[in-house]
Amino acid sequence: MDFEEAADALYAAPAADFIARRNELAKRLKADGDPDGSTRLKALRKPTVAAWIANLVSRKVPDELDDLLALGDEFREATADLDGERLRDLTPRRHQLLDKLSKEAAQLAGEEGQKLSADVGQKLRETLDAALVDPAAGDAVREGRLSSALRHVGFGVVDENGEPSNVTPLTDERRQAARDRRKAKQAESDSAQEQHESAQREQAEQEEREAAERAKARQAFEDAVAAAQTAEAKVEDLDTQLDRAREALSEAQALVHRVGAELDEARRAARDAQKESREARKRYNRL
Known part of the structure; x- marks a missing residue:
């Protein structure tokens, strides 16, 4: 275990166990052949309640904290560009993220058995806001080793006593790692946004195709x-x-039947008349 690992483990410990844990880790560093690291570790201060909760936020919800720090980068860019419209757009997001993190912090603290008083809650919110405004404060909060809450007062960052903050500066390597982490998260967010937009376009195209097919099917149905x-x-x-x-056929058949009957009757009458005519001729010839 080196100093960095020991410091991380120390500030991850419950606040009530800080002193005992610090002594234990310092002895381990010394036993491992790092007396300087042991001395540095013994000099680390026990965090106040607000600082301890800020460290808890860094460990438990790092992605949400990175969102806050990334928003701080956007604020600084907009300020440098004198882009008032963009600043107005970013301000509501600032309050929303601070509200969200403060609420999550209270829940996390409760799970650890630590109640969040109004005063501590205010100091925690000021610390998170200082992390957004000041890059160095942001790196310190993200590192999760605060011993005091922070507050941005216009000319810089101060601790809970109003004194200039003495947060331990990060090494270049760890600072770059934090920035790389934020950049990677931003790239991931951009990629997710592109995928979302692509999915929306595909969905819109699919809906258009389905609408065309429904119209075609409806036309075929109507036809x-x-x-x-x-x-x-x-x-x-x-x-x-x-x-x-x-x-008409029935009437014609009836007519045929009637005419046939009349024809038969006429034929009988004709035969009778011919017979009568022959007999009359015979009678005449006998005279």
Whole structure:
């Protein structure tokens, strides 16, 4: 274990165990052949309640804290560009993130058995805001080794006593790691946004295709209904014609029957008349 690992472990310990844990880790460093690290560790101060909760936030919800620090970068860029409109847009996000982190911090502290008083809550919020405003304060908060809450007062960052903050400066390597972490998160966020926009475009295109297919299917349905109605009308017309033809056929058959009967009667009458004519001729010839 080196000094950095020991310091991380120390500030991750419950506040009530800080002194005992510090002594234990200092002895371990010394036993491991690092007396300078042991001395440096013994000099680390016990965190106040607000500082301890800020360290807890750094360990438990690092992604949300990175969002806050990334927003601070945006604020500084907008300020450097004198972009008032962008600053106005960023301000509501600042308050929303601070509210969210403060609420999560209270919940995390409660899970650790630490109540969050109004005064501590205010100091925690000021610390988070200082992290957003000041890059050095942001790095210190993200590192999770605060011994005192921070507050930005316009000319710099001070601790809970109003004294200039004496947060331990980060090494270049650890500072770069923190910045790389934020950049990676921003790249991931940008990639997620691009994927979301791409998915939205694909969804819109799919909806357009489905709408076109529905319109085509509806037109085909309407055409089929129209064709069916035309066919039904034609069937009704042919049924009517068939009924009329059947009626005409029936009348014609009746007429044929009647005419046939009359023809048979006329033929009988003609035969009778011919027979009578022959008999009359015979009678005449006998005279």
